[in-house]
Amino acid sequence: MPVSDQELTSLAATHDIISVGMLADDVRRRHHGLTTTFVRVADVPADIGAPVSIPAAAGEVRIVGTPTTRMAAVERVREVAAVAAGASSAALSAYSLSDLEQLAASEAVTLRALLEELRAAGLELVAEAPVDRLRDARRSVEEVNIAGLVLARLTVDQAPSADPLPFLKSVAELQRAVGVLRVFAPLPRRINPAVPTTGYDDVKRVALARIVVDAVPSIQVDWARYGPKLAQVALTMGADDVDGVSADDDASGEGRRRSPLEEIRRNIRAAGLEPVERNGRFDVVTR
Amino acid sequence: MIERLADKVRAGERVSAAEALDLYRHAPTALLGRLADGIRARKHPDGLVTYIIDRNVNYTNVCVARCSFCAFYRAVGSSEGYVLGFDELFRKIDETIAVGGGQLLLQGGHNPDLPLTWYEDLFRAIKRRYPSFRLHALSPPEVIHLSRLSQLPVPAIIDRLVAAGLDSIPGGGAEILVDRVRKLLHCDGKATADEWLGVMRHAHRAGLRTTATMMYGTVETDEERLDHLLRLRALQDETGGFTAFIAWSYQPEHTELAGREATGVEYLRTLATARIVLDNFDNLQASWVTQGGKVGQLSLAYGANDMGSVMIEENVVRAAGASYCMDEVEIVRNIEDAGFVPKRRSMHYEILGDPIFREREVPRMLELATARQDGDTSVPEELLNYPARSRTGKQLRIIPS
Numbered sequence: 050m051p052v053s054d055q056e057l058t059s060l061a062a063t064h065d066i067i068s069v070g071m072l073a074d075d076v077r078r079r080h081h082g083l084t085t086t087f088v089r090v091a092d093v094p095a096d097i098g099a100p101v102s103i104p105a106a107a108g109e110v111r112i113v114g115t116p117t118t119r120m121a122a123v124e125r126v127r128e129v130a131a132v133a134a135g136a137s138s139a140a141l142s143a144y145s146l147s148d149l150e151q152l153a154a155s156e157a158v159t160l161r162a163l164l165e166e167l168r169a170a171g172l173e174l175v176a177e178a179p180v181d182r183l184r185d186a187r188r189s190v191e192e193v194n195i196a197g198l199v200l201a202r203l204t205v206d207q208a209p210s211a212d213p214l215p216f217l218k219s220v221a222e223l224q225r226a227v228g229v230l231r232v233f234a235p236l237p238r239r240i241n242p243a244v245p246t247t248g249y250d251d252v253k254r255v256a257l258a259r260i261v262v263d264a265v266p267s268i269q270v271d272w273a274r275y276g277p278k279l280a281q282v283a284l285t286m287g288a289d290d291v292d293g294v295s296a297d298d299d300a301s302g303e304g305r306r307r308s309p310l311e312e313i314r315r316n317i318r319a320a321g322l323e324p325v326e327r328n329g330r331f332d333v334v335t336r
Numbered sequence: 337m338i339e340r341l342a343d344k345v346r347a348g349e350r351v352s353a354a355e356a357l358d359l360y361r362h363a364p365t366a367l368l369g370r371l372a373d374g375i376r377a378r379k380h381p382d383g384l385v386t387y388i389i390d391r392n393v394n395y396t397n398v399c400v401a402r403c404s405f406c407a408f409y410r411a412v413g414s415s416e417g418y419v420l421g422f423d424e425l426f427r428k429i430d431e432t433i434a435v436g437g438g439q440l441l442l443q444g445g446h447n448p449d450l451p452l453t454w455y456e457d458l459f460r461a462i463k464r465r466y467p468s469f470r471l472h473a474l475s476p477p478e479v480i481h482l483s484r485l486s487q488l489p490v491p492a493i494i495d496r497l498v499a500a501g502l503d504s505i506p507g508g509g510a511e512i513l514v515d516r517v518r519k520l521l522h523c524d525g526k527a528t529a530d531e532w533l534g535v536m537r538h539a540h541r542a543g544l545r546t547t548a549t550m551m552y553g554t555v556e557t558d559e560e561r562l563d564h565l566l567r568l569r570a571l572q573d574e575t576g577g578f579t580a581f582i583a584w585s586y587q588p589e590h591t592e593l594a595g596r597e598a599t600g601v602e603y604l605r606t607l608a609t610a611r612i613v614l615d616n617f618d619n620l621q622a623s624w625v626t627q628g629g630k631v632g633q634l635s636l637a638y639g640a641n642d643m644g645s646v647m648i649e650e651n652v653v654r655a656a657g658a659s660y661c662m663d664e665v666e667i668v669r670n671i672e673d674a675g676f677v678p679k680r681r682s683m684h685y686e687i688l689g690d691p692i693f694r695e696r697e698v699p700r701m702l703e704l705a706t707a708r709q710d711g712d713t714s715v716p717e718e719l720l721n722y723p724a725r726s727r728t729g730k731q732l733r734i735i736p737s
C-alpha cells in the first residue's frame with residue numbers, strides 16, 4: 050500500500066526508528082522475501098600498468114579511481130578486461146558516471162561516445178552514478194543504457210540535507226523517467242569525519258529509501274564502507290543487497306579468522322535472512 | 337504464542353525462563369525492540385538518556401587467571417607486564433577531572449605481587465588527594481583473588497577496601513554465570529558463578545551498589561545466556577543492589593579461545609531480551625565500546641537508557657581488536673539525534689547535570705588513551721614497599737630497575 054506524503058513526512062521526522070524499519074521491511078519482503086543478495090568485489094586501481102590481480106571468487110571486478118584522460122580510461126579497461134577474461138567470469142565495472150561526464154566534457158566528446166569506447170574495450174558496467182554529482186542525471190543514465198552498458202548502482206556522494214525526503218523523491222522520479230535502475234545505495238559515500246552520520250541517520254535513510262524509491266528493485270548497503278554491524282542492521286530495515294564483500298578468501302594475512310564468504314553468510318543468517326551470492330551481472334552464483 | 341508473550345510483557349508481567357527463551361529465539365527483532373523500548377519508556381518516562389564521565393583504568397595487566405577469552409593479560413614475569421604507579425594514577429585522575437569526570441573505574445589482572453595493603457594504600461592516597469573523587473573498583477574475581485592472597489574472607493576484604501575508600505564495585509568478570517561455561521572458558525578458577533554472585537551479595541549487604549555485566553558469544557547456549565540473566569534477576573530481587581546491567585559481545589582477536597564475534601543484530605536482540613527479563617533493573621547501558629557508536633546509539637531503541645561512560649582510556653577491548661572512541665560531545669550528539677535528553681550521571685545514577693562541554697571548554701578526545709605508552713617498562717618505586725609472591729616479583733623487589 051503506497052504511503053501518503055503526510056505519512057512520509059511524519060516517518061522522516063520520527064525518532065521511532067523501529068516503526069520506520071518495520072514499514073521498510075514490509076516493502077523489502079514484498080520485493081525479495083527473505084532473500085538477501087551480496088556481491089564479492091575485487092577492486093583494481095585506475096592507473097595504467099598497475100598490477101591486476103583477480104581472485105577466482107570475484108563476482109565483480111571494479112576499476113576504482115578517476116581516469117585522467119579518455120585514452121587512459123579506455124586503455125585501463127582494455128588492460129583489466131584482458132586479465133579478467135583469462136582469470137575469472139566476473140563482470141567488469143569501472144568508474145563513476147559523474148567522472149565520465151566531466152571527462153567527456155573536458156575532451157569535447159559526447160558522453161555516449163566515451164561510453165561506447167569503454168564498452169568496446171570490454172567494460173560491462175559503470176560502477177556507480179552519484180546522483181547528487183551528475184550534471185544531468187536522467188540523460189546520463191539513459192546514455193549508459195543506450196551505449197549498451199549497465200549501471201551497477203545509483204549512489205549518493207554526500208548526505209543532501211537534514212530532510213532526506215525531497216532527495217529520495219527525486220530519485221524515485223528519476224527511476225520513473227529512466228526505468229533502468231537496478232540498485233540504489235542511499236548512504237552517502239563521503240562522510241564528514243568531524244560529524245559522522247549516526248546509526249539512527251543511517252538506518253532511517255535506508256528505510257526511507259526503501260519506502261520512497263519503491264520502483265528500484267534493490268536497496269544496497271556497503272559491507273566494507275559502513276562496517277558489518279551497521280550494514281547487518283540495515284538489512285533488517287529495508288536493505289536487501291550487500292556491496293563491497295571482499296573477493297579475497299585468503300584474508301589470513303590481515304588476521305581474519307573467517308573467510309569473507311563465511312562472514313557475510315553468517316551475518317545475513319543471524320539477521321533472519323537468506324544469503325544468495327550474485328555477480329555483477331545480477332546472476333545468482335552457485336558454488 | 338509469541339503474540340501472547342508479547343502481550344504479557346506489554347502488561348508488565350514477569351517472564352519465565354521458558355518464555356524468555358521463546359522470545360529470544362523466535363520473536364522478530366523489531367518486536368523484541370518494541371517490547372524492550374516499551375519497558376524503557378515505562379521506567380524512564382522523562383526521555384532522559386544518561387552517561388557518565390569517568391576513566392576506565394587497568395592498574396595491572398599481570399594475571400594468573402589466564403582466561404581463554406582474554407587478550408589483555410600478561411603472565412607473571414612477562415616483559416610486557418606492567419603495574420601503574422600511584423603517581424601515574426594521580427596523573428590520570430587529574431586528566432579525568434579536567435574533562436569533567438569524577439570517578440575511576442579501576443580494574444586489573446590478578447597480580448600475585450600486589451597485596452591487599454597496596455590497594456588500601458592506593459585508595460587512601462587517592463581519597464586524601466581527591467576527597468570527592470569516586471572509586472568504582474575491583475570486580476568480584478579481583479575481590480576473591482585478594483581474599484585468597486590474604487587469606488581473609490570476602491566480607492572482611494570488602495570492609496577493608498571500603499574503609500580505605502572503595503565506593504562501589506563494577507560487575508566485571510561475570511562472563512556467563514554458568515559453571516559449565518566458566519570451565520570451558522578457563523575462568524571458573526577465578527570465580528565460580530556462585531562465588532561471583534556471593535561477592536555481589538556481600539557488597540550489597542555492606543551497603544555498596546554494584547553493576548552487573550554479561551559477556552556473551554563464546555561457548556554458551558541460548559539457555560545459558562538466559563540462565564545468566566535469571567540469576568542476576570534473582571539476586572536483584574533479594575538485594576536490590578545492582579544499579580545497571582551491561583552486555584557486551586566477546587571480542588575474539590588475539591585470544592586463545594579465538595572464534596568470531598557475535599553480530600550487531602545478535603547484540604540488539606540480546607540487549608532487548610535482557611531489558612525484558614531484568615524487570616527489576618532500572619538501567620541498561622549501551623556497549624558502544626564493543627558495538628561502535630552507530631549500533632551503540634541504536635541500542636537506545638532496543639532497551640538501553642544509558643550510553644555508559646566516555647571511558648577516556650580503554651585497554652581490555654582494544655587488546656582484543658575493537659577500538660571505538662566517543663567523547664562527551666559525540667555521546668551527547670548521538671543521544672540528542674535519537675530524540676532523547678542527555679544528562680550526566682554518577683555511578684549511582686544521580687543526575688549531575690547537563691553536558692559539561694556546554695558549561696565550559698573541554699578538549700575533544702578523538703582516541704581513547706591506553707594505560708601506558710608502548711615500550712614503557714618502568715616499575716613504580718612504591719612497589720618495593722610491598723611483599724611479592726612470585727619469583728619474578730621477589731627479584732624485582734631486590735634489584736630495582
Ligand code: SF4
Binds near residue numbers: 403
Ligand atoms: S579476564 Fe581478567 S582475570 Fe581473566 S585473564 Fe583477563 S585480566 Fe585475568
